Amino acid sequence: MPKSFWSEPLVYQGGSDTFLDPMEPIQIAEEAWGIDFEAEVAVIVDDVPMGVPEEEAGQHIQLLMIVNDVSIRNLIPGELAKGFGFYQSKPSSAFSPVAVTPDALGEAWSDGKLHLPLRVTLNDKLIGEPNAGVDMTFNFPRLIAHVAKSRALCSETIIGSGTVSNVDRSSGSCCLAEVRMLEIIADGKPKTEFMKFGDCVSIEMFDSKGDSIFGEIEQQVQPYRN
Amino acid sequence: MPKSFWSEPLVYQGGSDTFLDPMEPIQIAEEAWGIDFEAEVAVIVDDVPMGVPEEEAGQHIQLLMIVNDVSIRNLIPGELAKGFGFYQSKPSSAFSPVAVTPDALGEAWSDGKLHLPLRVTLNDKLIGEPNAGVDMTFNFPRLIAHVAKSRALCSETIIGSGTVSNVDRSSGSCCLAEVRMLEIIADGKPKTEFMKFGDCVSIEMFDSKGDSIFGEIEQQVQPYRN
Numbered sequence: 001m002p003k004s005f006w007s008e009p010l011v012y013q014g015g016s017d018t019f020l021d022p023m024e025p026i027q028i029a030e031e032a033w034g035i036d037f038e039a040e041v042a043v044i045v046d047d048v049p050m051g052v053p054e055e056e057a058g059q060h061i062q063l064l065m066i067v068n069d070v071s072i073r074n075l076i077p078g079e080l081a082k083g084f085g086f087y088q089s090k091p092s093s094a095f096s097p098v099a100v101t102p103d104a105l106g107e108a109w110s111d112g113k114l115h116l117p118l119r120v121t122l123n124d125k126l127i128g129e130p131n132a133g134v135d136m137t138f139n140f141p142r143l144i145a146h147v148a149k150s151r152a153l154c155s156e157t158i159i160g161s162g163t164v165s166n167v168d169r170s171s172g173s174c175c176l177a178e179v180r181m182l183e184i185i186a187d188g189k190p191k192t193e194f195m196k197f198g199d200c201v202s203i204e205m206f207d208s209k210g211d212s213i214f215g216e217i218e219q220q221v222q223p224y225r226n
Numbered sequence: 227m228p229k230s231f232w233s234e235p236l237v238y239q240g241g242s243d244t245f246l247d248p249m250e251p252i253q254i255a256e257e258a259w260g261i262d263f264e265a266e267v268a269v270i271v272d273d274v275p276m277g278v279p280e281e282e283a284g285q286h287i288q289l290l291m292i293v294n295d296v297s298i299r300n301l302i303p304g305e306l307a308k309g310f311g312f313y314q315s316k317p318s319s320a321f322s323p324v325a326v327t328p329d330a331l332g333e334a335w336s337d338g339k340l341h342l343p344l345r346v347t348l349n350d351k352l353i354g355e356p357n358a359g360v361d362m363t364f365n366f367p368r369l370i371a372h373v374a375k376s377r378a379l380c381s382e383t384i385i386g387s388g389t390v391s392n393v394d395r396s397s398g399s400c401c402l403a404e405v406r407m408l409e410i411i412a413d414g415k416p417k418t419e420f421m422k423f424g425d426c427v428s429i430e431m432f433d434s435k436g437d438s439i440f441g442e443i444e445q446q447v448q449p450y451r452n
Contacts, residue, residue: 002304002307002308004304004307004308005308008304008308010308010309010310011310011313012239012310012311012313013238013239013240013241013311013312013313013316014239015239015377016242016243017242017379017380017383018377018378018379018380027276028376029276029277029375029376033376049452050253050255050450050452051255051450051452052452072376075376078228078230078234080309080310081228081230082228082230082231082234082236083236083306083309083311084236084237084238084306084311084312085238085239085309085310085311085312086239086310086311087237087238087239087373088372088373088375088376089376090239091376091377092377146314147313147314149255149314150254150255150259150298150301150314150315150317151241151244151317151318152244153243153244154243154244157243224276224277226275226276226277226278
């Protein structure tokens with residue numbers, strides 16, 4: 001990992017032509033490709049000028065959502081080895097049914113981060129509920145300034161946080177790749193498998209009163225048949 | 227370079243929110259970032275189903291264009307070192323004023339490739355006119371099948387060829403990075419500089435009668451002022 005990892009955001013350009021509905025099945029041709037969810041927070045911005053400074057970037061955040069940024073894990077190593085980043089390994093993402101303004105989040109929205117747990121279950125079993133405001137290396141204004149360095153962002157551009165993850169492992173994980181990596185560190189090999197056809201992932205965030213903020217993303221993995 | 231380089235296309239997901247008009251200036255904040263053009267051919271497809279086989283992919287090609295796929299060369303090494311591919315180093319692209327159907331190209335369109343020279347000048351000096359049908363490792367149907375492996379492509383999706391380049395160097399180059407690399411191989415160091423503010427690049431393709439097929443892309447590099 002280059003030194004710049006801690007001083008510069010690591011971003012990629014995702015596809016934006018086809019998104020999945022919050023309850024739409026994740027259709028993948030091969031179970032063996034290694035199907036994983038990634039639970040994230042995302043912001044929607046208005047028109048952002050090229051070169052916007054970090055101090056002015058936050059005011060462009062109009063709405064927040066949660067996301068399932070689906071990954072096909074076993075296609076990633078071959079793609080990254082070629083040096084141009086993800087493509088086949090990042091199929092369509094699903095967003096929450098509801099997006100809310102920063103104001104509606106009250107004190108949970110501060111310092112350009114959303115300070116609430118993001119809860120993920122797989123087949124109704126809790127996988128994790130790490131806090132999206134903890135251990136986020138770069139806040140959203142910093143991410144926006146980074147992606148607007150050499151081009152303007154049009155209104156409705158979506159910027160994701162990356163998979164929510166806490167250094168304190170007691171709250172669990174927001175993707176199976178992290179669960180498996182922790183198993184490898186602990187036991188030398190992973191015991192958790194990636195998602196199988198029929199598996200169902202649920203992603204949701206609750207406010208301090210226990211009410212769902214964005215509604216639920218709930219998706220079953222299904223075989224794709226052309 | 228991994229072995230897969232010759233058996234699997236190397237693609238990246240470009241930004242599609244903001245494109246440049248064919249005669250719109252290329253506005254970049256810093257000349258020192260290393261501003262380069264890349265002349266390419268691109269196709270526009272209709273709705274392509276996930277997993278389309280290569281044999282069926284060609285029938286989805288509805289239109290062809292030429293492109294200036296602008297690169298910011300000095301931002302590339304830092305981005306690729308992080309492993310997630312291009313982002314800041316690939317600002318908005320410009321497409322030709324005219325797109326044409328495959329039929330309109332006659333015999334020049336065969337085997338999923340466009341067999342005509344793509345002519346590039348910089349400040350009216352010829353940089354190259356390599357043939358877009360020669361040395362294209364993967365034809366467009368193969369590229370489409372690759373990018374549709376794990377997701378459907380919506381109608382109007384654009385797929386670029388990559389910078390046109392011929393093994394026979396006598397026809398010149400379609401980007402300054404290649405010109406510089408050949409100078410390094412020949413003389414140990416590059417003598418051609420990247421584009422400066424005020425420089426003007428022109429990209430055009432002519433049919434066998436000498437008529438312009440797509441019209442001209444003609445862009446001046448200008449300093450971006452926020």
